[in-house]
Amino acid sequence: NIVILGSINVDRILHIAQLPQPGETIKMTQLDLAAGGKGANQAVAAARSGAATTFIGAVGTDAEGRMMHEQLVANGINVDHVAQVADMVTGQAYILLQAGGQNSIIINAGANALVSPALVAQSEAVFEQADFVITQFETPVAAALAAFDSARDHGVTTILNPAPASDQPQDDLLRLTDVIAPNETESARLTGIKITDAASLTASAAYFHQRGVKAVIITLGEQGSFLSYAGQEQRVPAFRVDAVDTTAAGDTFIGAMVSQLRPDLSNLVAAMTYASKASALTVQKLGAFPSIPTEKAIQSFGQS
Ligand code: ADP
DSSP: OEEEEOOOEEEEEEEESSOOOTTOOOOOSEEEEEEEOHHHHHHHHHHHTTOOEEEEEEEESSHHHHHHHHHHHHTTOEEEEEEEETTOOOEEEEEEEETTSOEEEEEEOGGGGGOOHHHHHHTTHHHHHOSEEEEOSSSOHHHHHHHHHHHHHTTOEEEEOOOSOOOSOOHHHHTTOSEEOOBHHHHHHHHSOOOOSHHHHHHHHHHHHHTTOSEEEEEOGGGOEEEEETTEEEEEOOOOOOOSOOTTHHHHHHHHHHHHOOTTOTTHHHHHHHHHHHHHHHTTSSSSGGGOOOHHHHHHHHHO
């Protein structure tokens, strides 16, 4: 059983040739609406890979909140602990998608900003049944601390995806973190170490290990991913595909990986390999929820 504490957003995908310069007006070539948010994406990735998944989060009571609620339910996710907050908009993301698949994102947190230690306390019972809890930085860190505290009390394995990138030191949270999974940018912002080569990966991992994190997974886009665990380092390659939209690549990687992971972390590399297949499928499709593959698709991708 996987518990996800995190964000729920409605994504508006603005297709553009390239980012406008300050003062410049440009036209979009297409506008799409899709379900997303880092927390919700990770939950959908885990659920589509067959894991029992429970969400702790918040939406508004607006039409978009109802839509997101329905989308999570349609994916088989337990939404008993998704608060519906009156007079608050549901989280929104404006995704500026450039030709070639590069994206730049602007977020309006909305109801996600109200995910609190109190909401986590109300959801305390879910930690009794859980194997893993996953969280990110699109909801307040105070809630993440409360969740990881409860997780530790119940022997639940904690996974932190420190995204979006932040340079606030998070030593209190890292002390409660079993597995951290940043991308290159998020790692560099937290550690102050720019990732350029093998030595910088080792140094970045050391930063996290020194603060109590057991396993460090750094995702490197098309370059695959890196693991540092139990004194060993390993690289897991990405699969070569034509990317059309990299939105939710990292989220798919995390949700899919945890769906396969043993709570004692004894099969990290196998879980990362599965996750690499999952995210290689995600980048070939537009949108967050719409692009996240099922277990069946991931397994047949591996055979081709
Ligand atoms: P984020 O989306 O958080 O920036 P990354 O870009 O590091 O995360 O991607 C996460 C994982 O998704 C990578 O480790 C890789 O396995 C896979 N991936 C990302 N981009 C591509 C790509 N263009 N082709 C194939 N796999 C990709």
